[in-house]
Amino acid sequence: MPINTSNHTFIVERSIFSNTFPELKEDRLRVYLLMCRVVGAKKDGICFMSIKTISNEVNLTEHRTRKAIEWLCEKHFIKKVRRWKQSNVYVVLVTPDYDPVKKQYYSNEDIDRGRLSMKDTLNGYVELPVEVMAGSILRDKTLWTDRKIRIFGQLYLYHWIDEFGGVDPKVVQVKKNTMYISELFSYTIGCSSQDIISVIRWLIREGFASKAKTVYRQNPNSIFKEIQYIGDAVKTNKLPSDTLIDVIRMNCIPSLKLKNAIDRTGGRIA
Structure with a gap:
């Protein structure tokens, strides 16, 4: 399947696509991801969106949208900035620290949401093409369950096309049409390897990924x-000592990452 490229990306912290925040789900998860998508990679994290626009984008009533935003503000995922006679502005923050015993959230508002500062403070992130978080993925909770969204995000986290040709084969390994999932992947998501395999196969059928x-x-x-x-393999002269490895490849890739992969391999990417 041909690779689609994207010139526009946005960042989401890797903890969002894990089981770190058990209460960040359903409406809350979708509203948060929408705001991340709108912010893109801007360091200031500012999101200019009205309640009506957010509701339309994630297919929720305005009441449910407000409830989700209230929770996100209360738990320090976003901050509301009121403006005189204008729509509120929302600021996407670095994700809070969470104490699972006390079920307490602690703000990280003082940390800059830029790429370098997030890395320096060990707040790893996933860089996603804007196109993949549009349409049904945020609007259709029946088709796109929370689990599917989190697995989808994790696949992008481990997707290094210049280093591995796709998803790190140590994380998702394919051998003779049999798929193997690393224990770390299962633990991070909080579900069985078979559940993850089922979602990956669904993503392949729906055209979001391929082998x-x-x-x-x-x-x-x-x-x-x-x-x-x-x-x-189709673009490389194989030596007898080489190893053929099937990898999972996401079908929409940031253009800069694809360029790096093409440069590194000398254009040997189908």
């Missing part, structure tokens, strides 16, 4: 002689 046959070759410059991704 790609890649070539890995031993790194001659490494003392450990580990194998590394050098290109897709």
